[in-house]
Amino acid sequence: MSDDEPLLRVEGLEKEYAAAxxxxxxxxxxxxxxxxxxxxxxxxxxxxxxxxxxxxxxxKSSLARSLLRLxxxxxxxxxxxGTDLTxxxxxxxxxxxxxxQYVPQxxxxxxxxxxxxxxxxxxxxxxxxxxPPSERDARVRDLLETVGLxxxxxxxxxxxxxxxxQQRLAIARALAVEPEFVVWDEPVSSLDVSVQAQILNxxxxxxxxxGLSYLFIAHDLSVVAHVAERVAVxxxxxxxxVGPTExxxxxxxxxxTAALRSAIPEPDPRWEGDRIVLEGTVPAPSDCPSGCxxxxxxxxxxxxxxxxxxxxxxxxxxxxxxxxxxxxxxLESVLAAPTTDENVPAAIRDEFDIPPELEDxxxxxxLADALESVAxxxxxxxxxxxASAFATPCETDRPxxxxxxxxxxxxxxxxxxxxxxxxxxxxxxxxRTSER
Amino acid sequence: xxxxxxxxxxVQFYTEDGVVRAVDGISYExxxxxxxxxxxxxxxxKTVTxxALLGLIEDPGxxxxxxIRFRGRNILExxxxxxxxxxxxxxxxxxxxxxxxxxxxxSVGEQIAEAIRAHRDVTDEQARRRTVELLERVGxxxxxxxxxxxxxxxxxxxQQRIVIAMAxxxxPDLLICDEPTTALDVTVEAQILELLEELVExxxxxxxxxxxxxxxxxxxxxxxxxxxxxxxxxxxxxxxxYYDPKxxxxxxxxxxxxxxxxxxxxxxxxxxxxxxxxxxxxxCRFHPRCPYAESCCATREPSLVDAxxxxxxxxxxxxxxxxxxxxxxxxxxLEDGLDYDVVVSGEDExxxxxx
Ligand code: SF4
Ligand code: SF4
Numbered sequence: 128m129s130d131d132e133p134l135l136r137v138e139g140l141e142k143e144y145a146a147a148x149x150x151x152x153x154x155x156x157x158x159x160x161x162x163x164x165x166x167x168x169x170x171x172x173x174x175x176x177x178x179x180x181x182x183x184x185x186x187k188s189s190l191a192r193s194l195l196r197l198x199x200x201x202x203x204x205x206x207x208x209g210t211d212l213t214x215x216x217x218x219x220x221x222x223x224x225x226x227x228q229y230v231p232q233x234x235x236x237x238x239x240x241x242x243x244x245x246x247x248x249x250x251x252x253x254x255x256x257x258x259p260p261s262e263r264d265a266r267v268r269d270l271l272e273t274v275g276l277x278x279x280x281x282x283x284x285x286x287x288x289x290x291x292x293q294q295r296l297a298i299a300r301a302l303a304v305e306p307e308f309v310v311w312d313e314p315v316s317s318l319d320v321s322v323q324a325q326i327l328n329x330x331x332x333x334x335x336x337x338g339l340s341y342l343f344i345a346h347d348l349s350v351v352a353h354v355a356e357r358v359a360v361x362x363x364x365x366x367x368x369v370g371p372t373e374x375x376x377x378x379x380x381x382x383x384t385a386a387l388r389s390a391i392p393e394p395d396p397r398w399e400g401d402r403i404v405l406e407g408t409v410p411a412p413s414d415c416p417s418g419c420x421x422x423x424x425x426x427x428x429x430x431x432x433x434x435x436x437x438x439x440x441x442x443x444x445x446x447x448x449x450x451x452x453x454x455x456x457x458l459e460s461v462l463a464a465p466t467t468d469e470n471v472p473a474a475i476r477d478e479f480d481i482p483p484e485l486e487d488x489x490x491x492x493x494l495a496d497a498l499e500s501v502a503x504x505x506x507x508x509x510x511x512x513x514a515s516a517f518a519t520p521c522e523t524d525r526p527x528x529x530x531x532x533x534x535x536x537x538x539x540x541x542x543x544x545x546x547x548x549x550x551x552x553x554x555x556x557x558x559r560t561s562e563r
Numbered sequence: 564x565x566x567x568x569x570x571x572x573x574v575q576f577y578t579e580d581g582v583v584r585a586v587d588g589i590s591y592e593x594x595x596x597x598x599x600x601x602x603x604x605x606x607x608x609k610t611v612t613x614x615a616l617l618g619l620i621e622d623p624g625x626x627x628x629x630x631i632r633f634r635g636r637n638i639l640e641x642x643x644x645x646x647x648x649x650x651x652x653x654x655x656x657x658x659x660x661x662x663x664x665x666x667x668x669x670s671v672g673e674q675i676a677e678a679i680r681a682h683r684d685v686t687d688e689q690a691r692r693r694t695v696e697l698l699e700r701v702g703x704x705x706x707x708x709x710x711x712x713x714x715x716x717x718x719x720x721x722q723q724r725i726v727i728a729m730a731x732x733x734x735p736d737l738l739i740c741d742e743p744t745t746a747l748d749v750t751v752e753a754q755i756l757e758l759l760e761e762l763v764e765x766x767x768x769x770x771x772x773x774x775x776x777x778x779x780x781x782x783x784x785x786x787x788x789x790x791x792x793x794x795x796x797x798x799x800x801x802x803x804x805y806y807d808p809k810x811x812x813x814x815x816x817x818x819x820x821x822x823x824x825x826x827x828x829x830x831x832x833x834x835x836x837x838x839x840x841x842x843x844x845x846x847c848r849f850h851p852r853c854p855y856a857e858s859c860c861a862t863r864e865p866s867l868v869d870a871x872x873x874x875x876x877x878x879x880x881x882x883x884x885x886x887x888x889x890x891x892x893x894x895x896x897l898e899d900g901l902d903y904d905v906v907v908s909g910e911d912e913x914x915x916x917x918x
Contacts, residue, residue, distance in 0.1 A: 182748040289836060290605070319604040319775050324819035324830035331829060346748055349778075353821035353830070376823060390749040392756075392778030394820050395907050396801045404757055405750045408718055 132209065133170035134308060134340050135194075140167045140203035142186075142193040161412040163189040164200070165364035168528070171308065176334070176341040178355030178372065180348055180387065184409040186364045187344050188232075191310050195229050196220060207308070225255045225304040232313040234297035238285040244271070244296060245281040251303040270299040275329060291322035298329065302337075310342045315350060327354060348391050352376055360384045363409055363420040366528055370537030381539050382427040419542065422521040429519045429542055429551035434490035438553040440482060444494065444517050447479045451501070451510040461501060471502035486554075493517075520548055564635055565592035566736060566769050567616070570879055573628035574611050574620055581841040585611040585624070587793035590878045593737065593769050600772045600780040600801070602816070603790035604837045609773045612790075613739045616771070617656060618646040633737070652682040655730035657759075659742040661722035664729070665714040672698070672710030675729045682733045697728040701758060720751035727759060734766045741773040756783060777820055781805055786883070789813050792838050792848040795867060798878055798887040805907055809870040809888035811853050814903050825906070847891070855892075855901050863896070865889045 142164035163186045171177045179187050193200040196212055205212040212223060231237045238247055248267045252258055258266050268278035274295040285293055294314060301309055314330070315323040327350065333339060345351050351358060351372075358375045360368040360383060368381035376388055389403040405424050410416060416423045430441040450461055462478055475498055476483060485491040493516040500509035520542055528540040542548040574586040586608040593599045601609040614620050616631055618638060631638040633654065641649065650656075658664055666674055675697060676690040685693070691710075698706035701724040703717075714722055723743065730738060743759070744752035760783065763770055774780050780787060780801065787804045789797040789812065797810040808814045815833035835852045838844055844851050850860040867889045869876045876887055892901050 182750055291836065320777065321604060321816060321819050321833045322836070324821075324832045327821070328829050328832060348749070349821045349823050352823050353825075353827070387749060388823070390753040391823065392749075392752070392776060392782050394778040394781050394805070394817070394822065396781045396805050397907075398781070402753060402757075404753050406754075408720060408748075408751060 134173045134208060135169075135171040135342075136206045137167055137169040137194055138204050138206075140164055140169075140190065140194060140205065141201045142189050142198065143201045162364055162415070163412055164193055166203070167361075167364075167366055169194075169359060169366060169369070171340055171342055172357075174334075174338060174340055175357060176343050176355045178351035178358040179342060179344045179361060180346065180351050180358060181361035182346065182387075182409050184363075184411075185361045186412075187361055188312055190361065191229065191312055191342065191344055195227060195310060197229060225257070226307045227310075228301040228304065228306040228308070229310045230297050230301045230312060230314060233317065234293040235285070235290065238293060238296060238300075240285055243282050243284060244276075247285070247296065248281075248299050248303055251300060255304050257304055266303075270303055273302065273333070274299045275325075289322075291318055291326060294318065294326055295329070298326075298333070302333065305337075306339070308340045308342075310344070312344045313346065314343070316345065316347065323350070330354065348376070348387055360387065363415060364412060365420065365540065366538075367421065367540045368538070369528070370539075374532075374537050378537075381541050382425050382543070383421050386426065416522075418520070418522040418524055419526050419540075422519070425521065427543065427553075428521045429548055430553045431490075431517050431519055432550040434485075434487040434517075435554045436485065436487055436490060439480070440485060441519075441553050443479050443481045444513070445519075447475065447481065448513045448517055450479075451506070451513060461506070472498035475501065490516075520551055565883075566595045566597075566634060567593040567771075568632040568879060569612070569616070569629070570632070571629040572612065572615060572626070572631065574608075574615055575625055575627050577623040577625070578841070583840045584793050584843070585840060586615065587840075587843075588629070589788075589790070589793070589795055590629075591788050591795065591798065592879055592883065593771060594883065595736070596763075596767045596769050597786065598763075598770045598772055598784040600774060600784040600787045601790055602774060602777065602780055602787060604775070606837050606840070607790045608793040609790055610741055613656070613741050613771060613773055616737075616739060617650055617654060648682065651678055651730075651735070652733045653735050654737045654739065655733070655735040656739040656741070657723070657726050657730050657743045659745050661719065661726045662714065664726045665722060667714055670711045670713055671717070671725045672712075675725070675732055678729050679732050693732070694728075697732055698725070700762070701725070701728040702754070703728075720747055720755065723747065723755055724758065727755070727762065731762055731766060731768070735768060737769045737771065738763065739771045739773070742775070744779065745774075745776070752779075759783075777805075777817065788878075789816070792843055793840055794848065794889070795878065795887075796849065796889045798867075798885075800884060800886075803886050806905065807886075808905060809886060809893070810849075810890050811855055811901060811903075812849050814901075814905070815852075815854075817905070817907075847889075855897065855899070857891075857897055857899065859891055859896050863891070865891045865894070865896075868893045 141162065143160040143162050145160055167190055181187050192198045194205045200213060207223065207227065212220065215223065245267050248270055249263050252263050252266060267281055271278050271280060276292060276295050285296065288296060315326050318326060334341060343351060343354055355372050357370060358372050359366050360381060362383050368375055368384045375384060386403045386405045403426055407424055410423060422428055427438060428441060428445060430436050462474060485494060493512060497509040497512040500512065524542065526540040526542050528538045530538050531544045543552065570590050572586050572589045576583040576585055589612060601612060603609055615626055620626055626639060672694050675694040679685060679690045679693055695706045695710060703709055703721060703724060717725065744755050747755065756779065772784055784801050786800050788795055789810060791812050797813050804813065805817065808817055818831040819833065821830060833852055838848060846861045846863050847865050850856040853860065866875050867877065867887050868874060869881060870886045870888045870893045873893045873895065876885060878887060881887060891897050
């Protein structure tokens with residue numbers, strides 16, 4: 128690792144949008160905003176590929192677009208070879224755009240259907256005055272050849288090409304201005320595997336040939352693992368895990384990274400592993416959870432420090448707590464089906480997979496009291512007991528992206544990696560395994 | 564008799580440029596409760612085959628040959644009303660884009676209840692109750708209240724759950740899933756696939772699974788049909804196909820998947836692109852892209868044979884477990900033969916062992 132200034136350094140980048148939930152909001156503006164990118168720090172080093180992953184709605188594209196000022200960031204700086212892009216005027220920015228290119232998702236929709244290939248690839252040559260007009264056609268043919276298209280196809284229209292060829296066309300157009308840095312937004316997501324492999328190899332060849340640096344956004348982790356030297360994992364506007372690809376995917380990682388990795392279907396019929404299935408989807412930015420943003424879905428939430436419980440038990444109690452927090456004041460809103468069981472506390476334990484008796488005596492007492500309250504109709508009381516006794520720091524404290532390990536190359540935002548929370552690790556998680 | 568038997572199916576589309584044979588003599592069968600995958604590139608004929616099963620091939624397309632027997636009855640001879648009753652009731656479908664399957668102007672509850680009423684003799688109240696149960700079963704929380712919500716009020720993953728609820732509302736014997744999770748995040752994909760598996764197990768439903776994702780196929784299917792340029796080029800159990808692929812096209816497909824943990828700078832690729840079906844290549848359709856092609860490959864069409872014995876075997880006659888492939892190698896016609904290594908797991912040791 129070198130100490131050189133990275134090619135691109137993003138610091139504290141934020142992007143807010145006006146919230147537009149309902150029709151009235153959209154008509155009159157509610158004055159409320161949602162934060163799609165919330166204080167992101169990131170570096171791209173010269174010649175490397177940085178992968179950016181996360182589910183839809185986590186802010187990947189907003190991040191990419193705002194760091195290139197395709198949409199104006201709300202705060203933060205983006206320094207490219209030492210120049211702060213956020214401080215540039217429009218015309219200065221235009222000059223930088225020849226160095227930095229963004230290739231949007233779905234080339235079929237982003238290529239103008241009424242222009243021929245020659246015009247599509249030739250337009251940036253003209254706008255940025257890359258080559259004299261007399262040489263433009265020759266350059267277009269060169270570019271087509273570089274990306275593996277027949278130079279003779281210059282007079283065709285985008286719709287005459289297959290999906291893979293359209294992606295090649297988008298690549299040729301991006302290369303026209305001879306950039307140094309390219310942001311690829313899901314470049315292979317809609318392609319067949321065989322075509323996907325061809326495009327991935329092409330991107331690798333171009334990187335070698337022209338010394339390009341890439342930011343590569345994709346939801347397919349196996350693709351990212353293949354192309355990227357380093358990976359950043361994004362959740363709800365924040366980077367939660369970043370580091371060298373192998374470390375991020377192999378080492379004990381952020382619980383979100385572990386879940387994403389585990390969700391990839393394995394192309395091996397003999398694979399037998401435990402899959403972590405995350406519940407639900409990324410919450411809307413307008414509904415951003417307190418504490419760690421991932422706590423509402425995290426399979427590995429920390430337990431309350433005062434008790435010694437297994438992860439499964441912690442999770443089961445959390446589900447009950449959540450149900451109680453959302454429930455009305457009748458027993459029917461706690462139990463899905465009316466119980467014929469005289470023993471209501473046992474029925475509740477059963478429904479939420481809570482063991483008949485907890486391994487920690489103090490925890491057992493609190494839980495038993497709470498269940499007794501619920502059984503006798505004192506739902507409020509039960510709710511309050513559970514809420515206060517089983518609070519976890521994941522709900523209240525916001526984890527920061529901190530370096531883990533010695534060389535400072537890997538950072539994770541999760542309390543599990545913070546020694547200050549060591550007492551809160553569930554009793555079966557000494558090893559901090561990656562669960563696969 | 565298998566639940567479904569497709570014999571020598573031929574589907575053509577009439578285009579300005581000529582006649583496209585999208586499906587050219589495909590045969591296969593699906594046993595009760597079995598999960599069969601159709602894999603291959605876009606345009607290979609997977610989706611057209613699925614649409615044919617549902618009687619949904621429309622102008623300018625036409626089924627010009629073959630039979631599709633569902634429980635022994637030829638679907639191609641059914642009247643429109645018989646087809647309608649078959650669809651939804653005995654054969655249901657889940658496609659890639661849930662929005663196209665849901666009607667935007669009706670609430671999701673009404674749509675499912677309507678599907679139930681159309682095929683079952685139930686009162687409105689019974690249909691409603693069954694709908695709420697189904698919505699709950701597929702994981703729509705607060706189903707009672709969300710019954711009256713419209714499709715756009717749900718996320719893509721939730722919509723796909725609703726489509727699944729509708730598809731399974733009449734406990735069909737065969738469910739056709741065409742890229743059911745392609746548009747979804749891996750996390751949501753995992754949720755949906757798990758749900759689908761639980762449900763089909765509960766109802767003993769057979770699945771025809773169309774997917775380009777070889778990871779999904781490996782995990783969810785029993786047998787696989789590899790389709791290339793409108794024809795079946797290989798048929799095998801999922802284990803044989805991944806560990807012992809016989810057709811060079813399958814080998815190429817398998818090799819081109821990026822696998823976690825595999826340290827490769829470049830991915831092996833299949834050169835070129837899928838052929839033009841108006842004027843497909845002579846001989847073996849794969850020969851312009853095949854690394855093992857010899858002169859006979861360009862002139863003679865290989866037939867589907869048992870890869871062990873080399874005897875010609877149509878998928879309906881051969882034992883369902885037989886490994887079939889259409890390549891001259893298996894009839895001894897190649898001089899140099901095939902030569903490839905198969906690497907299945909990305910990592911050599913068991914993956915992700917914790918220290
Ligand atoms: S801080 Fe807590 S909720 Fe957040 S990822 Fe870590 S364990 Fe999970
Ligand atoms: S028949 Fe020839 S061209 Fe076709 S797959 Fe076999 S070796 Fe390749």
